[in-house]
Each structure stands twice: as structure tokens, then as C-alpha cells.
Amino acid sequence: MSSYQGRGLHGQVVEQLGERIVGGVYPEGAPVFSEQLEREFDVSKTVVREALKVLAAKGLVESRQKRGTVIRPREAWNLLDADVLRWQGREAPNFVFLENLAEVRGIVEPAAARLAAERRTEDDLAELDAALAAMAAAVHTPDAMVDADLRFHRALLNAAHNEVLSRMEVILAAGLQVRDRFVHHSRHGSDPMPSHRALLDAIRDGDARAAGLTVEALLAQAAADLAQVREHAEGTTKRTGRTPARRSRSAA
Known part of the structure; x- marks a missing residue:
């Protein structure tokens, strides 16, 4: 499902309520009062009703008899949305x-890279080249680097010429954007250029084995970068006493 960002009042209500629910502001089972939302956002009943329908389709809320609308547990959410x-x-x-997300990438992207090395076209190589150039130009601009990195990995999936793999872009790109924002905005990420350049070279050479191994090495480095960010964040929490980042139920 596409993003509701920027789609008028309806989109704004969806966006803000979605962030609150996923961010843990509203706990599981908490009631959602339409009248309160109408006053808070200064919108009509219709806008709130339609926004809640969107969130219900994503598995975040549900309507129950005698209880009204309530927040659903995390295991009911459509995490692939x-x-x-x-x-x-x-x-x-x-x-x-x-x-x-890193585990899913480890399953999907090496296979996609091997297929890309075997099936890539000149257009695919041109898009990978352009994405890599954008990464190089954005090396000191974290937000631009996030966009360029997403462009590269999207091009990688598309170069495999498998429509199902291409659809995985919706999952990987949205989640990768979250990961990249924290890694590229920190001082703990490694230089992503050498690994991405090596991957493109392997795909250009048609070397499926090298492409798969290069992605595995790239993902290993990404995992190490994330571990450093996590260690720093948890160390900061211990020193400052600030509330740690929310964990999913599976972490319990």
C-alpha cells in the first residue's frame, strides 16, 4: 500500500495516528475516541472515519461492539505495509x-544480485551507475545518501528481472530507509562506497558468484554498523537515564 503522506487532512490524520500507534504512544487495547480526534485535528467525522478505515486495513485498529475502536496488538499489524x-x-x-529486516535482506539480496549479474541489461547498468554516482555525491549529506542508497538497492532488485523480487522493494526500501537514517546520521557508519562499487563491478562483469558474495559482505558490514549504532544508543541511555528505544514484543 502506498504512503498517505501529503494527501490533505485525511492523510495527515492517518500519518499522525499511524506514527503514534506504531511508536507505542497508544498501547494495545487502548480505545480511540473519534470525537476527541475530531477536536484535536479540527476535522470532520468523515475525515476521522476514513482515516480509521485506512488504519484498520493496515491492521493497527479494529472496531468492536460496545467498545468502539481499539488499538490492535503488534502481531496483528500488517508489517509488510x-x-x-x-x-x-x-x-x-x-x-x-x-x-x-537485516535477516530478510540476507535472504533476498544475495539471490537478487546473482540473478542481476546474469540478467542485467545496459539500462540496468546505467541506473546502477547513476545511483552509485548519487551516493558518491551525497557522501557528506546523510539525507541524500539515504535516497541514493535506496535507489541503488531498488535498481539491484529490478536488475534481477523477477517481478516478485521487484515487489520486495516495497518492503526493503521502506525498512532500509529507517535503518539508513540512523546509520548515515550517526558517526558510526562505514564508508558504503567501496562495497557498492564492488557489487556493481561484479554485476557488470556477469559474475554471479562474486555478486552474491559481495552482497553478503556488504550486508555483514551493514550489520556491524547497526550494532555500533545500537551500542552507542544503549550506552547513551545508561548514562542519561533516558527511556530506551521501544522493542517489539518478540524481544521480550
């Missing part, structure tokens, strides 16, 4: 979610 993925890390990073 692009908005839910994006809301995962709006404030403090959910490191368990990011580690789960």
Missing part, C-alpha cells in the same frame, strides 16, 4: 525490527 514499515523508526529506532 509500506507505511507501517516507515513508521517503525520515526523516533527511536526499534533495533529488533531492524535486525529482522
Whole structure:
């Protein structure tokens, strides 16, 4: 499902309520009062009703007889929804979610890289080249680096010429954006250029084995970068006494 960002009052209500639910502001089972939302957002009943329908489709809320609308437990959420993925890390990073994402990337991207090395076209190589150039130009601009990195990995999946793998972009890109924002905005990330350049060279050479191994090495470095960010964040929490990043239920 596409993002509701920027779609008028309706989109604003969806965005803010979604962030609150995924961010743990509203706990499981908490009631959602339409009248209160109408006053808070200064919108009509119709706007609130339609926004709650969108959130219900994402598995975040449900209507119950005699109880009205309530927040659903995390295990009921549609975690593959692009908005839910994006809301995962709006404030403090959910490191368990990011580690789960890393596992999925480890399953999907090496295989995609091997296929890309065998099937890539000149257009695919041109898009990978352009994405790599954008990464190089953005090396000192974290937000631009996030966009360029997403562009590169999207191009990688598309170069495999498998429509199912291409659809995985919705999952990987939304989640990768969360991970990248914390890594590239920290001082703990490594230089991503050598590994991405080596991957592109392997794909250009048509070397499927090298492409797969290079992605595995790239992902290992990404995991190490994330571990450093997590260690720093948890160390800061211990020193300052600030509330740690929210964990998913699976971390318990």
C-alpha cells in the first residue's frame, strides 16, 4: 500500500495516528475516541472515519461492539505495509525490527544480485551507475545518501528481472530507509562506497558468484554498523537515564 503522506487532512490524520500507534504512544487495547480526534485535528467525522478505515486495513485498529475502536496488538499489524514499515523508526529506532529486516535482506539480496549479474541489461547498468554516482555525491549529506542508497538497492532488485523480487522493494526500501537514517546520521557508519562499487563491478562483469558474495559482505558490514549504532544508543541511555528505544514484543 502506498504512503498517505501529503494527501490533505485525511492523510495527515492517518500519518499522525499511524506514527503514534506504531511508536507505542497508544498501547494495545487502548480505545480511540473519534470525537476527541475530531477536536484535536479540527476535522470532520468523515475525515476521522476514513482515516480509521485506512488504519484498520493496515491492521493497527479494529472496531468492536460496545467498545468502539481499539488499538490492535503488534502481531496483528500488517508489517509488510509500506507505511507501517516507515513508521517503525520515526523516533527511536526499534533495533529488533531492524535486525529482522537485516535477516530478510540476507535472504533476498544475495539471490537478487546473482540473478542481476546474469540478467542485467545496459539500462540496468546505467541506473546502477547513476545511483552509485548519487551516493558518491551525497557522501557528506546523510539525507541524500539515504535516497541514493535506496535507489541503488531498488535498481539491484529490478536488475534481477523477477517481478516478485521487484515487489520486495516495497518492503526493503521502506525498512532500509529507517535503518539508513540512523546509520548515515550517526558517526558510526562505514564508508558504503567501496562495497557498492564492488557489487556493481561484479554485476557488470556477469559474475554471479562474486555478486552474491559481495552482497553478503556488504550486508555483514551493514550489520556491524547497526550494532555500533545500537551500542552507542544503549550506552547513551545508561548514562542519561533516558527511556530506551521501544522493542517489539518478540524481544521480550
